[in-house]
Amino acid sequence: MHVPDWTQLPEELLQVISEKLDNCFDVVHARSVCSSWRSSIPFPCSLVRPSYSLPSSGSFFYKGLGTLKKIPLFLFIVPTLSASSSEYFLGGIGCRDEAEDQTELPSPIQCSVKVKIGESDPRLMNMLDCEILPLGHQYRLIGCNPSYYRGVAFLPLKKEGGREFVVLLHYGYVLYVQTSAEMKWKRLKNVPKSEICRDVVTFRGRFYASFRNGTSVVIDPYSLDVTLLMHSQNREISHYLVPSGNDDLFLVHRFASHSTYRVSRLDEEAGKWVEISEVGDRVLFISGGVLGNVCCSAKELPDGCGVSGNSIVFTDYVGGTYSYKYGVDTGRGEDGRKGWRPSRESRVKVLSTSPVVALRVEH
Numbered sequence: 277m278h279v280p281d282w283t284q285l286p287e288e289l290l291q292v293i294s295e296k297l298d299n300c301f302d303v304v305h306a307r308s309v310c311s312s313w314r315s316s317i318p319f320p321c322s323l324v325r326p327s328y329s330l331p332s333s334g335s336f337f338y339k340g341l342g343t344l345k346k347i348p349l350f351l352f353i354v355p356t357l358s359a360s361s362s363e364y365f366l367g368g369i370g371c372r373d374e375a376e377d378q379t380e381l382p383s384p385i386q387c388s389v390k391v392k393i394g395e396s397d398p399r400l401m402n403m404l405d406c407e408i409l410p411l412g413h414q415y416r417l418i419g420c421n422p423s424y425y426r427g428v429a430f431l432p433l434k435k436e437g438g439r440e441f442v443v444l445l446h447y448g449y450v451l452y453v454q455t456s457a458e459m460k461w462k463r464l465k466n467v468p469k470s471e472i473c474r475d476v477v478t479f480r481g482r483f484y485a486s487f488r489n490g491t492s493v494v495i496d497p498y499s500l501d502v503t504l505l506m507h508s509q510n511r512e513i514s515h516y517l518v519p520s521g522n523d524d525l526f527l528v529h530r531f532a533s534h535s536t537y538r539v540s541r542l543d544e545e546a547g548k549w550v551e552i553s554e555v556g557d558r559v560l561f562i563s564g565g566v567l568g569n570v571c572c573s574a575k576e577l578p579d580g581c582g583v584s585g586n587s588i589v590f591t592d593y594v595g596g597t598y599s600y601k602y603g604v605d606t607g608r609g610e611d612g613r614k615g616w617r618p619s620r621e622s623r624v625k626v627l628s629t630s631p632v633v634a635l636r637v638e639h
Contacts (some may be wrong), residue, residue: 283312290316301408322348331459336420336447343418344430344443351572353407360638362581365391366561367632393628407578411570424448427568429478431497442497444483446476451485453500466502467493475517479525486515505547518560518569526555528562536615537600553602557585563633564592582622582637589624591633597624
């Protein structure tokens with residue numbers, strides 16, 4: 277059969293094709309067709325990882341500077357031969373060498389991501405075989421001491437010039453702040469200094485943080501004023517903040533002495549948390565640690581994948597677990613039907629938590 281020479285495609289048709297590419301991975305696929313397509317279609321900006329250099333302070337960094345990088349997050353649904361299980365990879369992605377590499381590689385190698393699970397050697401995974409869901413992005417501080425680094429949040433400030441920003445560093449369970457105006461790390465004031473910080477995120481242009489004693493606060497990025505949102509006397513609770521884009525911010529409460537959870541949604545106007553029994557068609561992935569917590573719409577997941585909407589999946593440790601749903605009947609009358617408990621519909625096997633979350637759902 278005659279194989280068409282795509283390099284001879286008229287330039288005006290190539291321009292029409294490039295304008296129709298909405299998904300960033302479609303752009304990567306198109307760029308792998310041939311060298312002329314690669315040179316004519318720019319690398320998708322949503323996969324580029326812009327960075328900022330930040331000065332060190334004390335023992336935060338191993339060297340003089342830390343690098344703050346914006347990393348796009350994706351959920352990769354990996355095809356399997358088994359009809360009784362589905363596999364997922366959850367993590368950040370970027371182009372080779374953190375910049376556009378002009379070295380031409382044969383397809384499908386150009387359309388691949390390098391994945392490392394546990395102690396195994398890194399391997400290339402062909403993106404053409406996967407269903408890929410974008411999950412927004414996160415910021416990571418590269419060069420920070422990993423023994424104490426818990427995460428970082430970044431917000432640009434809408435001021436004249438457009439280049440000012442604020443960074444909130446979660447280090448050793450304490451919050452530190454740095455502004456582009458001062459470029460110096462300082463401990464954030466007016467937060468519970470005697471309490472361990474559990475989580476910090478951004479939502480609708482403000483910082484949110486939760487603490488071990490049940491306190492959660494909202495932090496204004498311009499004034500750095502701290503406002504209390506909620507306080508609980510139960511010190512056995514762990515808290516996970518989960519943004520759902522700009523639509524909702526959820527707070528998942530984890531009880532250490534019970535296999536049950538509580539979920540609240542932020543009522544921004546009232547400045548409080550409202551306990552809820554459903555999160556719609558969404559799946560909340562609680563990864564904890566540096567990767568953070570994300571959510572996606574279950575409507576985008578393939579049918580029969582083992583994960584359904586209105587559920588929580590904990591991926592913060594290697595081992596077997598279940599997705600959590602509200603009102604599960606445990607068979608013990610004293611439990612009642614309130615709270616989020618393990619659903620026996622699907623077993624979740626967490627294969628790895630770093631550098632990507634790898635999990636298998638058996639259904």
